[in-house]
Amino acid sequence: MSETEFDPAHGEPVAETNLDEDDRLKPEFVASVIAHVEAGDDEGARALVAPLHPADIADLFELVPGEMRRPLAAAIADRLDGDVLSEMNEWVRDELIEALAPHEVAEIATQLDTDDAVAIIEELDDDEQRAVLRAMEPDDRAAIEEALSYPEESAGRLMQRDLIAVPEHWTVGDVLDYLRSNEDLTTDFWEIFVVDGRHHPVGTCNLSWILRTPRAIAIADVMKREQTLIPVDMDQEEVALRFQKYALISAAVVDQAGRLVGMITVDDIVHIIQEEAGEDILKLSGAGDGDINEPVKDSYKARVRWLLANLLTALVASTIIGVFEGTIAKMVALATLMPIVAGVGGNAGTQTMAVTVRALATNQLTQSNTVRAIVREIRIALLNGATVAAVIGTGVALVFGNAGLGAVIAAAMMTNIVIAGLAGVLVPVTLDRMDVDPAVSSSIFVTMITDSMGFLAFLGLATATGLAG
Structure with a gap:
């Protein structure tokens, strides 16, 4: 049971009905708070929110509709302190901070540890930052200014100055x-x-x-x-x-x-x-910050550029298909089967890429063991390729009554899965060696390689063997 569920004066539960079994605010409680705010009953809203822990109050602001956040903040202003803001989603917090006067932001910031205060102030515009800093006490202002002088996402921004x-x-x-x-x-x-x-x-x-x-x-x-x-x-x-x-x-x-x-x-x-x-x-997915509280415009900008980049790489695969247009025209079954080769290869590449990016992020994969990691992924790719190739080859031969077609798709599947395994480890490692974040752009390159090589291997083998002749 959470610490917010008891009245410290009487030891009796006062908020247990507001939380479900996973310690999340119940929908009916959120609706009740909204109803009080909409009715102008600020005292009733404060009474409902009073027993909640600061983290639960932060959750409440994230759960109410966007247009209700500022009215809710005005209704329970006495509970909207530094502890609540430090627990709040950054998009929601920034929205509320914009509605506060500089001296109010300064007052809240002085209640927090330096790292939490910096997290709030660093998101403000330069003019707003200066106004807030001017409203702070000299000692607090000096600590915040020193922290802001360090690079973003560095230890200097993260550290606390209060120590023994x-x-x-x-x-x-x-x-x-x-x-x-x-x-x-x-x-x-x-x-x-x-x-x-x-x-x-x-x-x-x-x-x-x-x-x-x-x-x-x-x-x-x-x-x-x-x-x-x-x-x-x-x-x-x-x-x-x-x-x-x-x-x-x-x-x-x-x-x-x-x-x-x-x-x-x-x-x-x-x-x-x-x-x-x-x-x-x-x-890895190209979804930007991926926060459900992020403004639609920001989410659109973050996602669309990767979709456009993916569109350009897809043209490479489309060009390869165009080269073998005559082969496909002679044997329509090829058009039916080639997405299978590219799709399975893409999944194999994504699996390897995800493992590699995680290993790089956690320092499990370094220059000392890169070769060993590549050999390991080749062995896994060979085993996966042989298994999937045997299954798809046998199935195609039986369904289409064409052993040659089964052999061609089996060979193409084997080839593409091995290439996908290599791409899944080599692309992130290469980007990391070039000081490019492998989590940002690996998926674009791996997808292009697996699609292109899948089509090339399948259609190329079909043409070379005279299968569609």
């Missing part, structure tokens, strides 16, 4: 006194970073170690010196891979001089892993 760092000459007692007496320290942390005189991180110390160690012991004798340091300009996907590989809870972020400038925690990485995984899948 202590000098290596302190004792455990010094650290405890510092934590207890300084009210301005962050309250959310799992480990303490130990730094030298140049503010370079030299180790980390878990809170549990500090609590169980006598006060007189030097912190340098308790800390763990081996640590994973994250360069401030490292791409967020690489950061996520490091967290996953080394099972990190948090990690120090250092600038070009090796100074400690922030930390990244695992809760931020969970969002990154989900975001990057979904992004690669959508890139």
